Amino acid sequence: MxxxxxxxxxxxxxxxxxxxxxxxxxxxxxxxxxxxxxxxxxxxxxxxxRGAVDLAAAFHRQGDDRMVAALKARNVSDLRFRDRIALAVRLRLEAVEDKEVVRRGVTLFARPTHTAEGAKLIWGTADRIWTALGDTSDDVNWYTKRATLSGVYSSTVLYWLGDDSPNHHATWEFLDRRIDDVMQIEKVKARIRKTPGLGRMMTGAESFLSRVRPPKPKRDDLPGGATLPR
Incomplete structure (x- = not known):
């Protein structure tokens, strides 16, 4: 063979x-x-x-692949969208078999020379989740959705690393609170849109930002981007 x-x-x-x-x-x-x-x-x-740095990145992307596969195997049609996101994040963390491996990765990507790579990987996870859930946004919302989820995901990972509760119950409660916080922001934005003066300003800003488009897909067959079987 x-x-x-x-x-x-x-x-x-x-x-x-x-x-x-x-x-x-x-x-x-x-x-x-x-x-x-x-x-x-x-x-x-x-x-x-880059040796171990690229290995760590490949390990992270492998976890993303497993999360997407597990998500596709679930019937999420009856779930609220916020619950679909929570499920995706949970499946991503449950794809990890050894916390210490992730902890070592957090240490690696916290170094100044590798923080950009770490941020890129977290953004990639958020992108995989939104794409798997059928996101079709093609304006600035493409960026804001991923930026917001990146913050939720990264904070949840840090909490999860220190969580020793049964079945990580405390982590899932923490995750729900973070998503609820994001939903509150959306509610505030909706109220602002209905406020005279502020609503017009926000609508104008959103109209301008609607011209922003997501980046085109990049090649993933370059050195350092070794793709592993799912």
Whole structure:
């Protein structure tokens, strides 16, 4: 059987996950994964040019893939939209088998040199959720929805990492509160629209922002963007 680059990427990630709890997403972990899988170092570096950083990013995207698959397997037609979002975030966290691996990732992406990458990954998760739920916005709302959900998701992850309640019950309550907060903001915006003067100003601003369009899809077959099987 011929081993494809995708197979090799998966093997490297699986091997790395055994070392991350002890050595973090580090060069030590990357080299250990190469040794464990007996992968040609040049091939490994071609798949993950930044080493463990790209492995950590691949791990995050793998969790997104699993979340989307789990969400598609559910019948959410009877759920309120806010409950669909809550379910998606919950499924994303439940896709993780080892909290310590995520904790090490949070530490990695908190470093100044990698914060942009971390923010990009969180934005990607929010985008996958909205897309999976059928979002068709093509104006500034495309950005505001993802920005808001990115904030909800990132704060929920941090809470979840420190949660030792049974079945993470406290985390799901925290998540519900965060989504309720967002819904309150939408209610305030609706009231402003009905307020003379302020309503006209807001309508004018929204009319201007409606010209904003979401970015075009980018290629995902470039180095450092190794796609793993779902």
């Amino acid at each position: 011929t081993t494809t680059p995708k197979d090799t990427a998966t093997q490297l990630l699986d091997a790395a996950l055994l070392h991350v709890p002890f050595d973090g997403w580090s060069e030590t972990t990357f080299k250990a994964a190469i040794a464990d899988t007996e992968t040609n170092p040049a091939l490994a570096r071609g798949l993950f040019p």
